[in-house]
Amino acid sequence: MTPEERDLIEGRQRARARVMALLLGALVLLIFAISIVKIKAGMGVHG
Amino acid sequence: MNTVAPLLPPAEWRDFLALTKPRVMTLVVFTGLCGMLAAPPVNGHAVNPVIGFTAVLCIALGAGAAGALNQWYEADIDAAMRRTQRRPLPDGRMDRQAALHFGVGLAAFSVILMGLAVNLAAAAILTASILFYVLVYTVWLKRRTPQNIVIGGAAGAFPPLIGWAAATGQVAVLPVLLFLLVFLWTPPHFWALALFVETDYAAAGVPMLPVVAGEATTRRQIGLYTLPMAAAAVAPWALHLTGWLYGAVSVATTAAFAWMAWTVAARRRAGAEDAMRPEKRLFAYSILYLFVIFGALVADRWMVMP
Numbered sequence: 001m002t003p004e005e006r007d008l009i010e011g012r013q014r015a016r017a018r019v020m021a022l023l024l025g026a027l028v029l030l031i032f033a034i035s036i037v038k039i040k041a042g043m044g045v046h047g
Numbered sequence: 048m049n050t051v052a053p054l055l056p057p058a059e060w061r062d063f064l065a066l067t068k069p070r071v072m073t074l075v076v077f078t079g080l081c082g083m084l085a086a087p088p089v090n091g092h093a094v095n096p097v098i099g100f101t102a103v104l105c106i107a108l109g110a111g112a113a114g115a116l117n118q119w120y121e122a123d124i125d126a127a128m129r130r131t132q133r134r135p136l137p138d139g140r141m142d143r144q145a146a147l148h149f150g151v152g153l154a155a156f157s158v159i160l161m162g163l164a165v166n167l168a169a170a171a172i173l174t175a176s177i178l179f180y181v182l183v184y185t186v187w188l189k190r191r192t193p194q195n196i197v198i199g200g201a202a203g204a205f206p207p208l209i210g211w212a213a214a215t216g217q218v219a220v221l222p223v224l225l226f227l228l229v230f231l232w233t234p235p236h237f238w239a240l241a242l243f244v245e246t247d248y249a250a251a252g253v254p255m256l257p258v259v260a261g262e263a264t265t266r267r268q269i270g271l272y273t274l275p276m277a278a279a280a281v282a283p284w285a286l287h288l289t290g291w292l293y294g295a296v297s298v299a300t301t302a303a304f305a306w307m308a309w310t311v312a313a314r315r316r317a318g319a320e321d322a323m324r325p326e327k328r329l330f331a332y333s334i335l336y337l338f339v340i341f342g343a344l345v346a347d348r349w350m351v352m353p
Contacts, residue, residue: 005056012057019060030104033097034164041095 055142062135063149066118067111074337075206078229079106081341082210082222085348094214101164102213106206108157109173113180113202115150119143120185127251130244161213169213176205190252193259196241197272200233201226207341221288224279225344231276232337235269235308239330242266242311243323262316269329270312277301280340289344290351296343304329304336 001009080103083094094102118125118136126137135141154177162170184199204226211222241248241255242265248255257265280301284294307329314325 009056012059016057016060030097030101034101037095037097038164 055139058135058141058145062141063115065135066115066141066146066149067153068114068118069111071114072107072110074334075110075203076103076107077338078225078341079103079206079210081345082207082225083214084210084345085207085221085225086211086214089215098165099213102161102169102210105157105161105165105169105173106209108153109161109177110206112150112152112154112157113177115146115153116177116181117185119146119150120181121189124190124251124253128244128247130247165213166216168216168218169209172205172209172212172218176202176209179205191254193254193256195254196237196256197234200230200237203233204229220286221283224283224286224288225341227279227282228276228340229337231272231279232333234272235276236330236333238265238269239311239326239333242326243330266312266314269308273305273308273312277305283344290347292351293340293343293347296347297340300336300339300343304332307332 083099083102086094118134122136122143125131125134131137136143136146158170158174158177161173180199180202184195184202188195188199207225207229208218208222211225212218238256241257242262249258256268280297281294283289284291284297307325310325311329316323
């Protein structure tokens with residue numbers, strides 16, 4: 001593997017990791033908001 | 048001698064996004080959102096914004112998953128068509144197995160989230176829509192019959208039903224009519240496209256109607272399918288399920304659609320240099336038509352209906 005190939009692979013891995021971290025953070029917020037709504041509605045997440 | 052496929056570098060996140068066909072998703076999300084906003088309140092309560100957002104997100108993710116699985120299965124067809132050969136798989140930017148895992152994972156996630164956060168009815172219809180698009184349309188029909196678009200159109204017609212079910216937990220006459228509208232809109236919409244990209248479909252061996260039955264038949268079918276589509280578009284108003292606003296917009300926009308479809312149905316191509324303007328105009332208008340008519344449905348529900 002040439003240094004250019006290694007840089008390309010590591011660059012893409014970093015970018016994918018950043019996007020995945022953002023998506024997971026958004027998912028945590030969404031699940032939290034859904035839980036609050038369900039609790040307020042007087043029912044559990046499982047309905 | 049064994050040949051080993053060259054090892055690809057990991058795909059960019061943009062390629063995963065491209066797998067979900069974001070442009071197609073726009074219409075799917077919009078019709079799903081409108082189906083939800085057009086639904087009546089349950090026990091005096093409109094759908095909670097967080098739950099509504101989650102439902103639309105699940106519709107988008109489900110559509111994206113179906114698009115990814117479609118591209119996974121059709122990589123060979125996409126490679127043969129100019130319009131699709133720059134997609135991540137035919138362009139060699141992504142490993143096929145990564146696309147399959149992404150599609151299956153996204154589909155499962157969207158259905159599970161819909162079932163847990165919204166309701167089981169919406170999750171069940173979402174599951175049916177994904178399976179219909181992938182198994183019935185992509186795997187079964189697309190390469191076998193020129194009716195592929197007709198029956199496969201049902202897959203794209205599910206979102207208003209899902210949106211309505213997300214808001215109410217059940218299905219009623221109005222969302223079924225919306226389903227029928229999108230279902231019957233699909234053939235004229237795609238056949239208009241197929242008329243001016245005919246050579247691409249022929250090169251890929253996809254039995255689109257213009258390739259198999261010829262241009263004259265395709266034009267006639269565009270005209271014929273427009274009739275039941277127009278009936279489905281106006282039916283919600285005729286059956287007193289909507290108010291005057293939807294009635295006025297649906298009659299006016301559907302009349303314009305029918306006129307454009309008639310100009311396509313009645314004409315013949317003027318040689319190889321024909322710019323196919325009426326066909327391109329019908330295709331472009333058909334997209335605008337669906338946005339306007341669904342927008343009018345929501346406006347009618349919130350501004351006119353009691």
